[in-house]
Amino acid sequence: MQFDYYVPTKILFGKGQLANLHSQKLPGQKALIVISSGKSTRENGYLARVEEELNLAGVLHIVFDKILPNPIKTHVMEGAALARKEGCNFVIGLGGGSSIDAAKAIAVMATNEGDYWDYVTGGSGQRKPVPNDPLPIVAITTTAGTGTEADPWTVTTKEETNEKIGFGYEKTFPVLSIVDPDLMLTVPPHLTAYQGFDALFHSTEGYIAKTADPISDLYALKSIELIGKSLAKAVANGKDEDARADVALANTLSGMVESLSSCTSEHSLEHALSAFHHELPHGAGLIMISKAYYTHFANIHACDDRMIAMAKALGKTDATSAMDFVDALCALQSACGVAELKMSDYGIDGNNLEKYAANARETMGGLFLVDPARLSKEDCIRIYEESFR
Known part of the structure; x- marks a missing residue:
């Protein structure tokens, strides 16, 4: 019997845990908050609550709000460019699996040159090793679907070739994840x-x-x-x-x-x-x-x-x-x-x-x-x- 066990993410699980974000040791002084292009994260007040927690922690932040239900490479590259331009030193994925997955991919490209597909190991990906560690990732999930808050994986679509491929390695585990079921009460039945x-x-x-x-x-x-x-x-x-x-x-x-x-x-x-x-x-x-x-x-x-x-x-x-x-x-x-x-x-x-x-x-x-x-x-x-x- 042999196995490897490696799940390094700190997880805060349970009702009301979002209110404890400000008291955690956060991995930087300025965050890129990655959310979807939809309205729910703002309308339900989740973005405002996260921004309030970051203010209490003395952490600066900006928002990247273009992520689609099936994240695309174009937005990964755009979000990474914004993180570099604004001097962000960690990334927060706030929302469902798409936002958190995209945050992981953005974190990789914020510290590395070239194209995201240079590092993807399937399809037309170039399978290159990632030279620089990604920015640290914090995951705050508002849905219960992908488990991405507890794994290193991220799924992205390269639009030009219709390739939807998973990627990840030990450095793309979130350093901190918050799983607060209160944030899921507004998800509609079909979703x-x-x-x-x-x-x-x-x-x-x-x-x-x-x-x-x-x-x-x-x-x-x-x-x-x-x-x-x-x-x-x-x-x-x-x-x-x-x-x-x-x-x-x-x-x-x-x-x-x-x-x-x-x-x-x-x-x-x-x-x-x-x-x-x-x-x-x-x-x-x-x-x-x-x-x-x-x-x-x-x-x-x-x-x-x-x-x-x-x-x-x-x-x-x-x-x-x-x-x-x-x-x-x-x-x-x-x-x-x-x-x-x-x-x-x-x-x-x-x-x-x-x-x-x-x-x-x-x-x-x-x-x-x-x-x-x-x-x-x-x-x-x-x-x-x-x-x-």
């Missing part, structure tokens, strides 16, 4: 569901991946259990503080799973969809392909014991077969009102699914290597076909 299933799949993929270890297994099963217990409740009543806290903890645990294990090709297959269709929420794309994806592994008996364990964690305590997990997954999607999502509603071309299968392998082919069994190109196309409507 609560999309984000919750993203967190679920980080844990299920990390649990069936070849890279799983005894510690990631503990975190994964607990995360799956919490989502099975409380995601539908959070979708039905966004003001349910206990449900929000459960899903927030599940999300943070899923980030730890990602730090210790890995995603599988489910994420590669979804990234190929949202790389071409930027308006497709990542979690929604994962939901669309998930039934066919896990049914494939159940049918070939690639990881029966692990799928049975996931079914039990998700609430089907009498599970005896791998398909019991698929049944529990579909039941949860129905309970959350997302079982009928359609690829065609987002402009995905059902007559050209080979394009997405090829993109998945070309950009994030490494994740196929940790699948519990080999997925062929034909398998990928069939998963898309069975998912399409």
